[in-house]
Amino acid sequence: MMPEATDIASFATSQLRLLDAELQAELSETNALLSSHTPTALSRAGLAILNLNTSSIRTGLGGKVVIELGLDSAVVAKGEKPDIPEHGIRVGDIVAVQDQPSGSARKTEKKELEKKGAEGVVLRVRRENVEVVLDKEDAHVPAGGKLWIVKLANDVTYKRMNQTMNRLHKLPDQEHTLFMRVLFNQASPTPLPTDVNDPSNPLHKLEWFDPSLNGSQQEAIRFALASREVALIHGPPGTGKTHTLIELILQLLRQKLRLLVCGPSNISVDNIVERLASHKVPMVRLGHPARLLPSVLSHSLDVLTRTSEAAALLQDVRKELDEKQSSIRKTRNAGERRQIYTELRHLRQEYREREKGCVNNLVTGSKVVLATLHGAGGFHLKGQEFDVVIVDEASQALEAQCWVPLLWVKANKLVLAGDHLQLPPTIKSLNSKQSKVGKTDTKKDKDNKDQAGKDKTERTSGKPAEGMTLETTLFDRLLALHGPSIKRMLTTQYRMHEKIMRFPSDELYDSKLIAADCVKERLLKNLDYEVEDTEDTREPLVFWDTQGGDFPEKAEDDGVIAKGGKGMGLGDSKSNEAEAALVKMHVSNLIDAGVKAEDIAVVTPYNAQLALLAGMLKEAYPGIELGSVDGFQGREKEAVIVSTVRSNAEHEVGFLGEKRRLNVAMTRSKRHLCVIGDSDTISKGSKFLKAWMQHLEDFADLRYPDLADVYVDQENGR
């Protein structure tokens, strides 16, 4: 039986409630962090930069004030470069810029942060300076003494999602288009046309740009072309999802349609821009240049605006703005300052108007516009009309985010590409079940047994407005509403050796995955550089079974903040020292055989284990990549070692209980997957984990480590 239709207004209301809870969770996490750590501790954790001075102030895009901060010369030793010490502040982060409290001062209260200094967004991070665009034009920029910048909670994306859901809530019934009603099951998708000889059929005389597309890719494209309202392209790991979208975009353009292409992150969008560029497709990429890959800059709206004719006029106003801005600093007289601020306001107004005209021409004239989901809600696109909105990595985006392009532009059709069986977007709020499978291994880890591992589609209710959690993505919800007829799955994968692919394919993808000929037998020993033939390099799947109690896990109270604030983990995490030693032994065996450190990654779900591994491996093998499973989604490596950590008498598996996390962990490697874990603990965690352990026992090269060997290896300094 088909699930019932959903009421659009009540859907929006429940989204608003969930989003608010999520924002509160994020804010309280940041507040807890800021109020319980000294500036020095925050700086050590990468969340703040100390000892800065303003080196310049200028006018940036939209007439905003941009300040550039460099190290205070007093803290730079003679003859040293003024490089800022390593930190975790990244472009796009929201920060406060203010007078620096003493290094040992406790409790950086939020109120304090608001009172002094200014808030802004990090625009550029260089070795010797950081640029911040200030939120308010007349913000007080501290000058004189030492400054620091500290990372705050990012509420910008929430504000936009909130606006979007509010708009959806208020949208009168008569403005609910057919396309929208299909998204809520108030209407069925229009049946697909059947007669390919009919010239109005989008599949009429279809000719492929890329003749090497495989059958499932062609079928997905045909389906997306023929669907009138909505189509889902399900792309399991390595199956060429983006490759397929490129062909789809080219086909849609051939049909003279106008497209808006989005993704949840800048990198997901840039990936498409890069590939489209090789087909010489004219396009406009929205988004601040500082956030874009250098290779796509020539398509960025900002750069196009500067190189077009209207740019010269803009340049003049910009220069005048900059001069005025710097004159404020020289003025002590309050009356004069007020006068300058008034003039600045007028100039900014003029600048924005000119910029708008220039930008509008470029955007309106473009057949393909690309932006992040969030960016699609910017003023450039308001009211623009598109025939199709395409969203890549759709199962990584919150549903409210997907509505940003759908509500602020006029759209008639939606194509979503993603994989709902990999990890969903990160959620922090505790009011959803998802909190238990969130990205960080804090206290949420407890009692997260198989419940969290239940398939998402099973958990998604037919009436999402009631049973919905923030974790339910639009991709999930549409699948639950309309069933598999709304999607097509890509089935040939171009990443993994056949033996690495087998378990995820059988357990999660109905045994439908096929390894492409070019990858199915690839081994480390066949790499295109010299690698010895050893028991490791000729084996695609290795399982080191640590059962027996010699490799016990340890509960760790993080206490310290993880570098870069990742996880901001103040709760408990898990580590396993003996297992880490075994990881090191396996890595050194691979390296000794000739495998390059750059071709090896170690992934683990636990931050504490990650920290332990970093301490043991980074110095010896600087090129090796260490990461959390969540952080590795979307990536691949020739060899991947998975450190599962859990080994306890209670058979608690915590984080490992999430199928989608394990799916990501086991599908990153191309030629060699080595799993390290205690089969006794893990197999009791869930049906899925039991099947995994059984599979490894049956098909992997099974090894039982001897603790003495592992530590002898350590002592030998390997």
Ligand SMILES: Nc1ncnc2c1ncn2[C@@H]1O[C@H](COP(=O)(O)OP(=O)(O)OP(=O)(O)O)[C@@H](O)[C@H]1O
């Ligand atoms: N039909 C094809 N023939 C040969 N190679 C292909 C084909 N389709 C995709 N590939 C290759 O497979 C690899 C993965 O493709 P792509 O990056 O598009 O995958 P994806 O599904 O978007 O990746 P992810 O798994 O990270 O989501 C690429 O190297 C691509 O060139």
